[in-house]
Amino acid sequence: MSVFVGIDHIDKVFNLSNGGKYIALKNIDLKIAQGEFVTLIGHSGCGKSTLLNILAGLDAPSQGGVLLEGRQVTKPGPDRMVVFQNYSLLPWLTVRENIALGVNKVYAALPQGERRGIIEQHIDLVGLRHAADKKPKELSGGMKQRVSIARALALKPKVLLLDEPFGALDALTRGNLQERLMQICQENNVTCVMVTHDVDEALLLSDRVVMLTNGPESHVGQILEVNIPRPRKRLEVVKHPNYYSLRNEMIYFLNQQKRAKYRRKQQLIAVAGHGLEKVNLDIGFIPLTDCAPLAIAKEKGLFAKYGLEQVTLSREPNWKTVVEGIRDQRLDAAQMVAGMPLSLTLGLDKKAPLPVVTSLVLSRNGNAITLSKALYDKGVHSLSDFKAYLDNNPGQTHRFGIVHPSSMHNLLLRYWLASAGIDPDRDVELNVIPPPQMVANLKEGNIDGYCVGEPWNSRAIQEGVGYAIATDLDIWPSHPEKVLGIREDWINRYPKTHLALVKALIEACEYCEDRRNREEVLEVLARPEYVGVDPVYLRPGLIDPYQKLKDAEPEVIHRFNQFYANQSTCPGRAEGLWILTQLARWGMTPFPKNWVEIIERTRRIDLYGEAARQLGLPDAEPDRDPFALFDGVMFNPDEPVSYLRRLDTSHELLIQEIDLDAPLTLAA
Amino acid sequence: MGDKPALPPPTKVFSDTLELIINPFFDNGGTDKGLFWQIWASLQRVGLGFSLSAIVGVGLGILIGSNAKIYSAIDPIFQVLRTVPPLAWLPISLAALKENEPSAIFVIFITAIWPIIINTAVGVQQVPQDYRNVSRVLQLSKREYFFSILLPAAAPYIFSGLRIGIGLAWLAIVAAEMLLGGVGIGFFIWDAWNSSLISEIILALIYIGLVGLLLDRFVGLVSQLVVAEDK
Numbered sequence: 029m030s031v032f033v034g035i036d037h038i039d040k041v042f043n044l045s046n047g048g049k050y051i052a053l054k055n056i057d058l059k060i061a062q063g064e065f066v067t068l069i070g071h072s073g074c075g076k077s078t079l080l081n082i083l084a085g086l087d088a089p090s091q092g093g094v095l096l097e098g099r100q101v102t103k104p105g106p107d108r109m110v111v112f113q114n115y116s117l118l119p120w121l122t123v124r125e126n127i128a129l130g131v132n133k134v135y136a137a138l139p140q141g142e143r144r145g146i147i148e149q150h151i152d153l154v155g156l157r158h159a160a161d162k163k164p165k166e167l168s169g170g171m172k173q174r175v176s177i178a179r180a181l182a183l184k185p186k187v188l189l190l191d192e193p194f195g196a197l198d199a200l201t202r203g204n205l206q207e208r209l210m211q212i213c214q215e216n217n218v219t220c221v222m223v224t225h226d227v228d229e230a231l232l233l234s235d236r237v238v239m240l241t242n243g244p245e246s247h248v249g250q251i252l253e254v255n256i257p258r259p260r261k262r263l264e265v266v267k268h269p270n271y272y273s274l275r276n277e278m279i280y281f282l283n284q285q286k287r288a289k290y291r292r293k294q295q296l297i298a299v300a301g302h303g304l305e306k307v308n309l310d311i312g313f314i315p316l317t318d319c320a321p322l323a324i325a326k327e328k329g330l331f332a333k334y335g336l337e338q339v340t341l342s343r344e345p346n347w348k349t350v351v352e353g354i355r356d357q358r359l360d361a362a363q364m365v366a367g368m369p370l371s372l373t374l375g376l377d378k379k380a381p382l383p384v385v386t387s388l389v390l391s392r393n394g395n396a397i398t399l400s401k402a403l404y405d406k407g408v409h410s411l412s413d414f415k416a417y418l419d420n421n422p423g424q425t426h427r428f429g430i431v432h433p434s435s436m437h438n439l440l441l442r443y444w445l446a447s448a449g450i451d452p453d454r455d456v457e458l459n460v461i462p463p464p465q466m467v468a469n470l471k472e473g474n475i476d477g478y479c480v481g482e483p484w485n486s487r488a489i490q491e492g493v494g495y496a497i498a499t500d501l502d503i504w505p506s507h508p509e510k511v512l513g514i515r516e517d518w519i520n521r522y523p524k525t526h527l528a529l530v531k532a533l534i535e536a537c538e539y540c541e542d543r544r545n546r547e548e549v550l551e552v553l554a555r556p557e558y559v560g561v562d563p564v565y566l567r568p569g570l571i572d573p574y575q576k577l578k579d580a581e582p583e584v585i586h587r588f589n590q591f592y593a594n595q596s597t598c599p600g601r602a603e604g605l606w607i608l609t610q611l612a613r614w615g616m617t618p619f620p621k622n623w624v625e626i627i628e629r630t631r632r633i634d635l636y637g638e639a640a641r642q643l644g645l646p647d648a649e650p651d652r653d654p655f656a657l658f659d660g661v662m663f664n665p666d667e668p669v670s671y672l673r674r675l676d677t678s679h680e681l682l683i684q685e686i687d688l689d690a691p692l693t694l695a696a
Numbered sequence: 697m698g699d700k701p702a703l704p705p706p707t708k709v710f711s712d713t714l715e716l717i718i719n720p721f722f723d724n725g726g727t728d729k730g731l732f733w734q735i736w737a738s739l740q741r742v743g744l745g746f747s748l749s750a751i752v753g754v755g756l757g758i759l760i761g762s763n764a765k766i767y768s769a770i771d772p773i774f775q776v777l778r779t780v781p782p783l784a785w786l787p788i789s790l791a792a793l794k795e796n797e798p799s800a801i802f803v804i805f806i807t808a809i810w811p812i813i814i815n816t817a818v819g820v821q822q823v824p825q826d827y828r829n830v831s832r833v834l835q836l837s838k839r840e841y842f843f844s845i846l847l848p849a850a851a852p853y854i855f856s857g858l859r860i861g862i863g864l865a866w867l868a869i870v871a872a873e874m875l876l877g878g879v880g881i882g883f884f885i886w887d888a889w890n891s892s893l894i895s896e897i898i899l900a901l902i903y904i905g906l907v908g909l910l911l912d913r914f915v916g917l918v919s920q921l922v923v924a925e926d927k
Contacts (some may be wrong), residue, residue: 086829104832116826120848120923129844130834183834 032062032097032219033083033187037648039091040078052078054245054637055648056092058238063217065210067230069278070240070249071285076223077191079240083221084110084189091648096186106134109180113192115172117164117179124151124160127179134183150182153212170201177205181212188213190222194229203262206232214258227278231256232265237274239281241624242289245634248652249624250281251666284625291689305522308338309529312350312362314431315343315559316463317482317570318391318510319363320549321591323558325536333535334528343557346462347432354515355382361529363390364513367434367607372513373630374608374617374686376434383516383688386599387635388530390510390537392590394569395437396485396496396576397444399477400470404495404577411497415448418455429461429469429478437479439610440503447659451678452614470494481509482589483565486575490565495577499585504657506590508603516629530639534597541592546571595646597636602652602665604631609663609672615679620686623668629688701892712895727879727887731900735907737879738869741797742911745804746865753809753861754854757816758846767817778810782868786875796876800869807868808861815860819853820846855919862915866908881907 040053052075060066068076081087083094085104094101096108104110109130117126128147135143151160154174164172173193180188193209194202210233213220224230230237237252256268265271309331313319322341325331331339342359344350351372353359368384375381399408408414418426430438442452452458461469466484469475471493478484479500488494500507512533519526540549550571554563568574569588576583590596604627612619620626637647654664663671672681704712720732760767782803789802827849831841873882881900888896 084833086832103835104829105835106833108833110829110833112826112829114826116824116830118827118830118845118848120851133834133836133840 030061031059031095032064033060033221034095034098035059035079035083035092036095037092038079038082038089038094039648040075040082040087041090050243051245052243053082053089054247054634056247057651058248060219060221062219064235065213065220065222065233067234067237068221068223068240069225069227069230069237069282070246071242071282071289072225073243074240074285075243075246076240080110080189080191080221080223083187084108086110106130106183107186109183109185109188111173111176111180111188111190111193113195115164115169115176117172117175119164122161122163123156123167123175126164126175127151127182130179130183146182150178153181154178154208168201170197170205173197173205174208177209177212181216181218184216186219188218188220190220192223192225195224195226202229207262209233210258210260227275227282230278231271231274232260232262237278239278241628242285242292245637247633247649249285249628250277252277253666280621281624284622287689288625288628304335304525304528306360306525307336308340309336309360309525310340310342310353310358312342312344312353312359314347314350314363314463315561316394316484316510317553317559317566317589318394318591319558320540320553320589321390321533321536322363323552324539324549325532327552328536328539330532330536330539331529334532336525336528336532341557345464347435348460351376354384354513357515357518360518361512361514363510365432365435365437366508366511366603367436367439367611368432369511369513369630370604370607370626371434371611371617373626373688374611374620376617381686381688383629384513385516385519385630385632385635386511386513386604387519387526387632387639388512388533388537389508389597389599390512390533390591392506392509392596393499393501393587394509394589395440395479395481395500397441397477397479397498397500398466398470398485398488398494399497400473400475400494401492402473403476409497411444411448414497415450418450425457426455426477427457427459427475429466429475429480430458431463431480432460433616434607434611436500436507436509436607437481439607439614440500440507441479442614443610443657444498444503446676449676451676453678467491467493482569483559483561486568487561487565489568489575489578492578495580496574497576499574499576499588501585501588502658506587506594506596508599508607511599519632519635526635527639527642530636531643534592534639534643534645537591537597541590543571595650598640598649599631599633599636600650600652601627601631601633602650602655602663605665605668606663609668609675612681612683613672613675613677613679615677615682618682618684618686619669619672621683622685626686626688701894704895704898709895709898712893713899716896716899727877727883729879731881731884731903734879734881734884734900735903738873738881739907741800741873741880742804742862742865742869745801745869746808746862748801749805749807749809749812749861749865750858752805753812753857754816756809757813757854757857758820758850760813761817761820761850762846764821767821771814771817774810774814778814782807782864783871783875786872796878800872800876803872804865804868808865811860811864812854812857815853815857816850819850819857822853823849851923852919855915855923859912859915859919862911863908866904866911870904 035056035058038053038056042050042052044050068079070076078087082089085101124147127150131143131147151157154177156174159167159171194205231254234254238248239250240246241249252274254274256265313322326339326341350362354362369386372382372384408417445452463480463484466478466480467488470488485496539545550563550566553559553566573582574585574588608623611617633649640647652665654662656662716731720730722730723733760770785803785806789799793799823846827845831845870882873880874886877883881904885897885900
């Protein structure tokens with residue numbers, strides 16, 4: 029798609045009279061092709077009109093900018109004509125004079141006769157010949173809006189901006205005008221951006237519907253492609269097979285937002301006073317290389333720097349105890365595998381949904397898939413080898429170790445196996461084993477391989493019992509690995525403490541990323557209270573080149589442990605959504621019908637952004653563009669369900685609405 | 697002064713003033729002229745003074761209205777000056793201008809100008825954001841904006857200022873003429889009082905009222921012709 033209008037990472041911040049700031053729009057990024065009709069929809073107060081005004085140049089963004097044909101928009105101009113909601117005709121001018129005002133200005137170089145011709149042509153275009161000499165007060169609402177459209181079109185704008193253009197009209201007039209507008213736009217290949225709250229109007233007119241979440245920090249929640257062929261007729265569009273499913277999707281989105289608005293109102297009561305609400309925190313972690321940010325925050329005094337004076341890091345034996353610790357509130361926060369907050373929120377293991385929030389990604393990458401040396405000796409050197417091996421030995425059971433159902437290890441291992449046509453539920457057996465026990469189980473021959481974080485791959489490799497057939501960088505580079513997981517009700521109770529915690533950990537992540545600090549990180553990790561292993565097993569990937577097989581040539585893997593680079597700490601929504609699809613793919617949780625709401629609530633970009641801003645760091649989320657894993661299957665964050673349907677699985681896809689608010693009201 | 701003359705009944709007023717009513721156009725020289733001439737002289741003064749205040753008032757109003765800072769700085773001063781009664785200006789203007797005629801004009805000017813300035817300024821501030829947006833989108837120049845948007849949009853306010861202004865101007869001239877003398881309806885009353893001709897005063901009052909009404913209607917009519925209503 030060639031970009032005609034580029035809305036480039038726009039923020040709009042209003043200064044409040046009490047000295048505070050109101051972030052109306054956050055990181056709006058949108059590309060519009062020539063001739064495209066795009067609709068902005070959302071509840072009132074979501075900033076859609078503000079966005080339109082920024083496009084028009086009537087308002088300036090606080091961050092980012094608008095490009096029209098590659099040039100930045102800095103002020104209003106006739107190449108972006110606006111059709112205002114209240115028509116904005118000048119009451120002292122007749123219909124003709126209202127249109128002429130712009131024409132005479134913009135086409136000042138043309139001779140009088142030609143300008144006259146343009147004016148008359150556009151009076152006819154909107155069918156107002158009989159009223160050409162009337163003043164606006166003599167016209168009906170529909171006629172006024174026709175004048176407003178004619179005034180805009182007469183200037184041959186590159187982009188037509190419409191702000192709820194038909195909102196005040198009766199149904200019949202509205203229908204006629206919509207069809208007229210569509211026809212005009214199509215004949216003249218006009219690019220349009222329209223703001224509306226009418227879902228039927230949006231469907232009838234648009235090529236794409238951009239749905240915005242509620243303010244503050246309103247952003248693009250979902251984009252809907254309206255693939256109904258043109259020319260469209262009002263009465264025929266509704267018969268299109270996709271019409272009602274598209275319409276339902278929009279209504280559903282708006283309903284989710286309405287609930288969010290109500291919830292936000294309730295939460296405002298819980299805001300605490302100055303200082304931190306809680307300074308003694310218990311934070312759970314699992315002995316792994318990627319617990320480094322927690323260990324460093326503690327050892328380098330970063331927790332204390334942000335006022336968290338009594339942080340106890342609690343070394344947990346396995347992920348299950350982490351879950352229990354969070355559930356029964358023994359732990360205030362925990363290092364979690366990336367899918368854990370999502371799966372707990374959805375209600376893993378048939379338990380009631382427990383909203384758990386991520387506002388920080390602690391680490392990315394750092395995993396590998398290790399197979400036993402025995403398999404290597406049988407010639408299994410790649411995924412296709414393994415598939416062939418399974419096909420040739422149908423009677424045997426092959427067991428793999430994973431650390432937790434909702435961990436990236438499980439999800440990536442399954443994805444990796446499935447991409448080769450291996451059903452992870454039927455062709456192999458997956459068992460949950462705590463990370464520190466993986467090597468022992470492999471040695472015993474209880475399992476044939478596992479997917480886990482370091483140092484538990486390197487240890488098997490160094491000891492010669494296993495080899496890494498793939499690292500997670502071969503599957504999905506820079507995937508979110510460990511996150512900070514906290515109960516939502518805890519955050520609502522201790523918002524400032526949470527902010528301090530996130531800030532301390534962002535700084536710790538930055539420290540861990542710097543390769544000059546890695547020797548020190550290694551020394552801390554090797555201590556018995558953290559990972560407690562021989563540093564030799566911790567070095568590969570973290571400091572040294574990574575060795576996939578004992579005695580093999582070590583290879584330099586760029587960012588094997590990624591803590592901070594490329595804004596890796598940001599809990600992006602799109603990657604969270606990908607995890608949701610995989611949890612549903614393997615039948616661990618249903619796919620939430622209200623996925624927009626689930627993602628908004630569990631991936632708290634707003635809280636991350638607040639912390640980042642206070643640290644003077646960029647606070648914007650990565651673009652929500654479609655992406656693919658190693659096999660090239662595109663994941664479009666606007667169409668998770670169609671992505672799910674394209675993927676192989678032996679599970680039946682279950683789509684359900686998850687009601688999060690029942691348990692929340694009890695806890696709050 | 698001797699005894700105060702008695703207030704005559706309506707019939708007596710009518711019979712006393714019949715001469716003046718049926719013959720408004722006589723001119724015996726000096727100040728002894730028909731009521732038409734008296735009123736005409738006053739109207740001329742009002743016309744001149746009011747025109748001046750309209751021009752200066754609208755100009756100042758637009759200037760002040762287009763800048764919020766100037767407006768908030770100057771508005772309190774206007775609010776104070778506006779309450780000064782017309783006649784209180786008279787000694788000042790006599791002292792400054794020395795002559796009767798210009799002083800009278802100045803009193804009219806200074807009386808009528810305040811509502812015109814204040815209303816114009818408000819009108820300029822109240823130009824709807826929509827119209828400003830239209831002008832910004834069309835990239836109208838300052839001049840084009842002034843004539844195509846600002847003046848027409850502020851016109852209703854300007855005219856209501858003018859309407860209040862003309863009423864005040866008429867009020868002021870009658871009072872000023874009583875003190876300054878010469879031909880004019882104000883001095884006519886004063887003259888009649890000195891001659892104890894209460895009936896003539898009553899007739900003059902009726903005429904003043906009627907003329908005031910006509911002036912107000914006249915400005916109203918002009919405003920109706922010029923100002924476009926939105927609704």
